[in-house]
Every structure is written in structure tokens, then in C-alpha cells.
Amino acid sequence: MQLETATIKTIADTIGLSLTTVSRVLNGVAKKYRISKATEERVLAEADRLGYIPNQAARNLRLKKSFAIGLVIPNLANPFFANIVSVVNQVLHERGYSVILTDCNEEEKLEIEAVNALSARNMDGMIVIPSGRGKKHLELLRQKRTPVVFIDRYFEDLAIPYVATNHYDGALKITEYLIANGHRKIACLQGSNHVMPNIKRVQGYIDAMKGHGHDPFYIGGNGFTFESGYLETKLLMQRSERPTAILALSDTILLGSLKALAEDGYRVPEDISIATFDNSVYLDFLACPVTSVSQPVTDIATIAIKLLLDKIEQQSTSGLTEQEKILISPAIIYRSSIASIP
Amino acid sequence: MQLETATIKTIADTIGLSLTTVSRVLNGVAKKYRISKATEERVLAEADRLGYIPNQAARNLRLKKSFAIGLVIPNLANPFFANIVSVVNQVLHERGYSVILTDCNEEEKLEIEAVNALSARNMDGMIVIPSGRGKKHLELLRQKRTPVVFIDRYFEDLAIPYVATNHYDGALKITEYLIANGHRKIACLQGSNHVMPNIKRVQGYIDAMKGHGHDPFYIGGNGFTFESGYLETKLLMQRSERPTAILALSDTILLGSLKALAEDGYRVPEDISIATFDNSVYLDFLACPVTSVSQPVTDIATIAIKLLLDKIEQQSTSGLTEQEKILISPAIIYRSSIASIP
DNA sequence: GTGAAAGCGCTAACAG
DNA sequence: CTGTTAGCGCTTTCAC
Numbered sequence: 001m002q003l004e005t006a007t008i009k010t011i012a013d014t015i016g017l018s019l020t021t022v023s024r025v026l027n028g029v030a031k032k033y034r035i036s037k038a039t040e041e042r043v044l045a046e047a048d049r050l051g052y053i054p055n056q057a058a059r060n061l062r063l064k065k066s067f068a069i070g071l072v073i074p075n076l077a078n079p080f081f082a083n084i085v086s087v088v089n090q091v092l093h094e095r096g097y098s099v100i101l102t103d104c105n106e107e108e109k110l111e112i113e114a115v116n117a118l119s120a121r122n123m124d125g126m127i128v129i130p131s132g133r134g135k136k137h138l139e140l141l142r143q144k145r146t147p148v149v150f151i152d153r154y155f156e157d158l159a160i161p162y163v164a165t166n167h168y169d170g171a172l173k174i175t176e177y178l179i180a181n182g183h184r185k186i187a188c189l190q191g192s193n194h195v196m197p198n199i200k201r202v203q204g205y206i207d208a209m210k211g212h213g214h215d216p217f218y219i220g221g222n223g224f225t226f227e228s229g230y231l232e233t234k235l236l237m238q239r240s241e242r243p244t245a246i247l248a249l250s251d252t253i254l255l256g257s258l259k260a261l262a263e264d265g266y267r268v269p270e271d272i273s274i275a276t277f278d279n280s281v282y283l284d285f286l287a288c289p290v291t292s293v294s295q296p297v298t299d300i301a302t303i304a305i306k307l308l309l310d311k312i313e314q315q316s317t318s319g320l321t322e323q324e325k326i327l328i329s330p331a332i333i334y335r336s337s338i339a340s341i342p
Numbered sequence: 343m344q345l346e347t348a349t350i351k352t353i354a355d356t357i358g359l360s361l362t363t364v365s366r367v368l369n370g371v372a373k374k375y376r377i378s379k380a381t382e383e384r385v386l387a388e389a390d391r392l393g394y395i396p397n398q399a400a401r402n403l404r405l406k407k408s409f410a411i412g413l414v415i416p417n418l419a420n421p422f423f424a425n426i427v428s429v430v431n432q433v434l435h436e437r438g439y440s441v442i443l444t445d446c447n448e449e450e451k452l453e454i455e456a457v458n459a460l461s462a463r464n465m466d467g468m469i470v471i472p473s474g475r476g477k478k479h480l481e482l483l484r485q486k487r488t489p490v491v492f493i494d495r496y497f498e499d500l501a502i503p504y505v506a507t508n509h510y511d512g513a514l515k516i517t518e519y520l521i522a523n524g525h526r527k528i529a530c531l532q533g534s535n536h537v538m539p540n541i542k543r544v545q546g547y548i549d550a551m552k553g554h555g556h557d558p559f560y561i562g563g564n565g566f567t568f569e570s571g572y573l574e575t576k577l578l579m580q581r582s583e584r585p586t587a588i589l590a591l592s593d594t595i596l597l598g599s600l601k602a603l604a605e606d607g608y609r610v611p612e613d614i615s616i617a618t619f620d621n622s623v624y625l626d627f628l629a630c631p632v633t634s635v636s637q638p639v640t641d642i643a644t645i646a647i648k649l650l651l652d653k654i655e656q657q658s659t660s661g662l663t664e665q666e667k668i669l670i671s672p673a674i675i676y677r678s679s680i681a682s683i684p
Numbered sequence: 685g686t687g688a689a690a691g692c693g694c695t696a697a698c699a700g
Numbered sequence: 701c702t703g704t705t706a707g708c709g710c711t712t713t714c715a716c
Contacts, residue, residue, distance in 0.1 A: 018687045034685055056463045057402035058709035061692045082424035089445040101443040103431040121398045258627050282624040285600050360703045376701055400693035403708045
């Protein structure tokens with residue numbers, strides 16, 4: 001059992017053939033060059049015996065293709081993103097690509113570093129969920145002709161395709177549902193106020209309220225975090241005019257909000273109604289199961305990959321067509337966290 | 343704005359210096375070769391102007407070092423693993439390594455493919471949470487001298503370091519806590535019965551029962567899944583002799599179990615007590631907050647990386663020392679899901 | 685049917 | 701203080 005890694009040269013030497021022939025056999029183009037069956041089998045047998053694994057760095061350098069897709073996401077600890085990564089990973093591996101992951105911890109600085117690092121590694125394509133507002137690092141990728149697609153978060157003014165939930169639509173519908181149940185004092189607990197999903201969701205909330213002749217009651221919070229939900233709810237319930245319902249713009253915010261409500265002795269939905277985004281699996285098992293907007297994660301990931309691989313394979317320099325800005329309308333999963341009030 | 347990617351040669355040509363000098367400056371060893379400040383600045387300025395990013399494939403090929411760590415995990419949709427990946431990612435990026443991720447969907451076949459693919463990409467090291475029972479693909483890595491460390495799941499008979507929760511200890515303690523609260527009919531809902539964490543946890547349960555003079559009441563289930571928890575609980579509650587307590591060996595199992603209990607009208611903890619492993623953040627917000635064994639994820643990930651980077655940097659061929667099998671005792675987080683019974 | 689040789693971008697002796 | 705050169709492992713013209 002040799003300790004040296006087997007290379008094409010090792011194989012060529014041991015069976016007395018040239019590098020070229022070995023390479024051809026190993027690349028499955030034997031018949032194209034009319035290499036004899038006997039030779040082919042000898043090569044294959046020897047490669048197997050030596051446990052030959054092609055050196056990807058060399059292929060990468062030579063072919064200017066890495067068979068790898070970069071994945072840049074804000075935060076893996078958030079189950080919503082973890083799910084996306086899980087699906088993306090699976091589909092990509094089936095197609096023979098490796099996935100290089102970076103978790104940016106919602107920091108723009110890390111995102112820029114990540115994009116550059118991936119660029120250095122010659123990604124064949126990238127899927128990014130931007131953490132920040134900056135776009136320059138993303139535009140640089142166009143220079144390098146690296147196909148990119150956004151998932152979930154996106155920039156409308158960039159010529160980069162995106163696939164996302166129709167956040168506006170989801171927020172509009174769920175707010176209207178609250179209104180239909182008699183709620184007027186609906187507080188909206190937002191996430192990071194610069195990212196598109198949040199902007200669209202807040203807009204949906206506002207438009208639903210206004211559309212039914214109400215002023216938006218309250219918009220607060222500053223991150224898709226447990227802490228933001230907790231603090232904001234604590235503050236909210238101190239106000240002279242309390243809400244009858246809370247719309248949390250993510251499940252992480254929801255959990256923080258629920259903790260604050262429980263601490264202060266408010267019951268859901270008797271004292272206050274609540275609704276959320278993301279539809280995490282545990283919503284069914286909370287003290288009061290929570291009605292939620294459900295994002296079509298699998299669909300989003302699958303479509304995004306299809307878009308990306310199309311771009312990679314055809315390398316079309318054609319402009320952005322209308323189909324490449326894709327929004328998928330979410331479903332609402334009704335549970336028991338919303339009470340009808342007079 | 344040029345479309346061609348800048349290389350060291352591009353820079354050298356435009357400012358009329360040699361590749362070597364440019365390379366040296368860019369690698370930060372300018373002073374070592376006493377390159378003049380002026381030259382250094384010209385190089386840096388030009389690199390910046392051209393948006394130069396070093397080609398990692400070339401470095402990799404040349405240095406036989408990829409500055410990348412392979413991460414092989416069973417299933418990202420499981421928040422416990424997602425957390426590990428999140429922490430690992432963060433620490434590794436701080437140290438200048440990229441992370442190549444593979445989600446094996448708990449399938450051994452995918453795990454083997456993943457390990458080989460990563461091997462082809464010359465990983466400097468690998469962190470793996472094995473999905474399967476097979477070890478051959480892991481042993482091959484030793485040939486290539488690729489450092490590996492296991493997290494969470496491990497093989498005791500392999501000369502590969504591991505860092506994991508002391509699963510046995512956690513199960514023992516929480517079972518004893520149930521017994522101390524008067525429970526005798528404690529059902530254990532297990533995960534994949536071939537993986538080490540499960541085996542150790544079940545053993546802890548058995549030993550706690552026997553240690554207090556009781557026979558293990560019931561052991562069932564076949565995976566760390568929602569479905570297994572659900573089905574097993576349904577079956578369990580049909581038995582003539584019902585348990586007074588359930589020990590779910592993961593939070594995913596717990597959620598399934600809770601769903602079954604709720605469907606059949608059992609209240610926690612009035613009708614039945616329950617305890618779990620993993621301590622997911624949402625446990626606090628369930629209908630009844632659930633007492634749980636809390637795994638020290640951050641510690642585990644941090645220690646594992648330290649071990650791995652040590653191995654990578656010193657390339658010690660020394661044998662496995664005692665410190666390289668590390669088990670960390672978990673804490674128990676007490677909530678209100680366990681009732682005292684007479 | 686098979687092989688020789690060039691070159692992808694980079695680093696590191698070795699040579700001044 | 702700076703440059704020349706070889707070579708990492710692979711694919712691919714071009715040649716026989």
C-alpha cells in the first residue's frame with residue numbers, strides 16, 4: 001500500500017503508456033480516439049488498483065472550471081437558511097458539483113470577503129443570500145463572468161437573477177386575515193430593515209392596513225433575531241395603547257416575542273393574537289400553535305439551481321429576461337394563534 | 343475596465359517587473375527579500391487597480407495545500423447539525439480556511455462519495471460526522487495523510503480523534519432525574535440505532551434503570567426523525583401498560599412524540615412527563631417547556647477545530663494520544679415537563 | 685491507435 | 701534588491 005498519491009503519471013509509468021492515453025481513458029473519451037479495448041481495460045484496472053483520484057486543482061487550473069458552486073448565506077443557525085442550504089446541497093451534488101459554503105453571520109464585511117475568496121477559487125457559479133447593502137463585490141463577479149443568482153434576498157436594480165418568496169404578498173394576505181378577524185391594532189415586528197424581504201413584508205403590512213382604512217399601528221425591531229423580538233415586545237406592551245395582535249416577520253422574532261409575552265403573563269390568543277413568517281416545524285408544538293406564512297423553500301432552491309446551471313452550461317451573455325426575476329407566492333398555514341375580536 | 347482576469351503576470355508586465363518580485367510582495371514577504379518600499383507600493387497599487395485576486399487552483403497545485411477544510415455532515419435540516427456547521431464555519435474562516443460542505447442526508451453512500459470528492463480536492467483536513475457504519479473510505483484518508491476529526495458521532499476502534507458530548511453521561515443523569523421524580527415506567531425513544539450517540543444514550547438509560555433496580559421499560563424508534571417519534575409514541579400509548587414518562591433522544595423525535603400525545607389528548611406533564619436531548623431554542627416555548635440535555639455545541643466545534651488545525655500545522659505523525667478522544671459532559675436544562683409522581 | 689509537448693497561474697530554489 | 705527557471709497534475713493541440 002503506497003503512501004504516495006497516485007497521479008496519471010504513476011499509472012502511465014506502471015503500465016508503460018503515455019499520459020495522454022491514460023488521461024483519455026480516464027475521461028471516458030477512449031472510443032473517440034479509438035483506443036483499444038485492451039488498453040482501456042489495463043488503464044482502468046491500474047487506476048482502480050492504485051486508488052487513483054484525479055487532482056481537482058490541476059483540472060481546475062487547466063480547464064478553468066472548478067465544478068464547484070459557492071454558497072453565501074447570512075446565518076446557518078437560522079433554520080430557514082439551513083433548509084435552503086440543505087436542499088441546494090442535495091440537488092447540486094446530484095449534478096456533480098461541490099458546494100463551498102460561507103456563513104456571513106449577517107455581516108457585510110464577511111460577505112465581501114466570502115465573495116472574493118470564492119472568486120479566487122474560480123467558482124463555476126454562486127448562489128448568494130446577501131447580508132448587506134453593498135453590491136460592488138457582486139458586480140465584480142460579472143467581470144469574471146461568474147454566474148450568480150440570489151435567493152430570498154435580492155436587489156431589484158441589479159442585473160442578477162433572483163428567486164424568492166413573494167414577501168409582499170405574504171405579508172399583505174396575513175395582515176388582511178388579521179383585519180378580517182377584527183384586529184386594528186396590529187404591531188409589526190420587523191427584521192433587518194435594509195434587506196428586501198423585510199422591506200417587502202413591511203410594505204405588505206402597511207398596504208393591507210391602509211387598504212382597509214387603517215393607519216399602520218406600529219413598526220419596530222431591527223433584526224431577524226430572538227433578541228429583537230423579545231425587546232421590542234417588552235417595549236410594545238408598555239405602551240399606553242396596546243396592540244391586539246402582533247405580526248412577527250420571522251420565527252426567530254416570534255420566539256423572542258412569545259418569551260416576552262409569557263413573562264408578562266399575556267396568553268395567546270386570549271390576550272393577544274400573533275402571526276409569523278417562515279413556518280418552522282416547531283410552530284405546531286408551541287403553547288399556542290402559530291399561524292404562519294409558509295415559504296416554498298424547496299421550490300425556491302430548485303428553481304434557483306436550475307437558473308444557475310443553465311447559465312453555467314450555456315454561458316449565455318444574453319440580457320436578463322423577464323423569467324429571471326422569480327417571485328413565488330407563499331401559502332398561509334392557519335393555526336390557532338389568531339382570535340376573532342369584535 | 344478589462345474583462346480578462348488579472349494574474350501575477352499581468353501585474354508584472356504592466357509595471358515591468360518580474361513575476362517573482364510581484365509574487366513576493368503579494369505574499370507579504372517583501373521585507374524578507376529586502377524589496378524596496380517603492381517597488382512594493384507600485385505592485386500593491388497595480389494589484390489593487392486591476393482587482394487582482396490570486397488563483398487558488400494554481401496555489402493549491404503548487405503548494406499542495408488547499409486552505410480548505412471538508413465538512414461532512416448527516417443532515418443540515420437538523421438544527422443541531424446546522425449549529426455545529428455554523429460555529430465551525432465561523433472559526434475556520436477566521437483562520438483563513440474555506441469550508442467545503444456536504445450534507446449526506448444520513449446516507450452512507452453519499453458519505454463515501456463526499457469523502458472521495460473532498461479527497462480529490464486536496465482538503466487540508468476534514469471534519470466528519472459519519473452517517474454510516476463504514477470506515478474504509480475514512481481509513482483511505484490516512485494514506486493521503488489528510489487529518490480528520492470526528493464530531494458528535496465516532497468510532498471507538500479507529501485511530502481518528504473525536505470530540506463529542508458524553509452522551510452516556512447525559513442519558514444516565516436525565517434518566518436518574520426522572521427516577522428521582524418517582525417515574526419507573528420510562529419509555530426511551532431512540533434515533534438511528536447504529537450511531538454512537540444513540541448507542542451511548544440508550545446505554546445510559548439502561549444503566550440508570552438497572553442501577554436503581556428497574557428493568558428498562560421500553561426502547562423503540564429507528565431514527566432521529568419527527569416521524570419516528572410520532573409513530574413510536576402512537577404505538578407506545580396503545581400498549582396495555584402505558585409509560586409515565588418518555589425520554590426522547592433528540593428534539594426532532596420529541597416534536598413527533600408531542601404531536602402524537604396532543605392528538606390523543608394527553609397533557610404534559612399532567613398525564614405524562616417528557617424529557618429530550620439537544621436543547622433547541624424553541625423548547626422554552628412549547629406548550630409545556632421541555633427539560634433537556636444540552637449539548638455543548640460551541641465547545642465541541644471549537645475543540646475539534648483546534649485539534650484539526652494542530653494536526654494540519656504540525657503534521658505530527660505521532661500516535662493518537664489520550665487527549666484526542668474527548669468527551670464533554672452535557673448540562674441538563676430543567677424546565678417544567680417532568681412531574682413528580684408518588 | 686498512440687504520444688510529445690505546451691501551458692494553465694503560481695511559488696521557490698538558485699543565481700546574481 | 702531583483703530575476704530565471706523548473707515544475708505542481710492535468711488536458712489538448714498537433715504530429716505520426
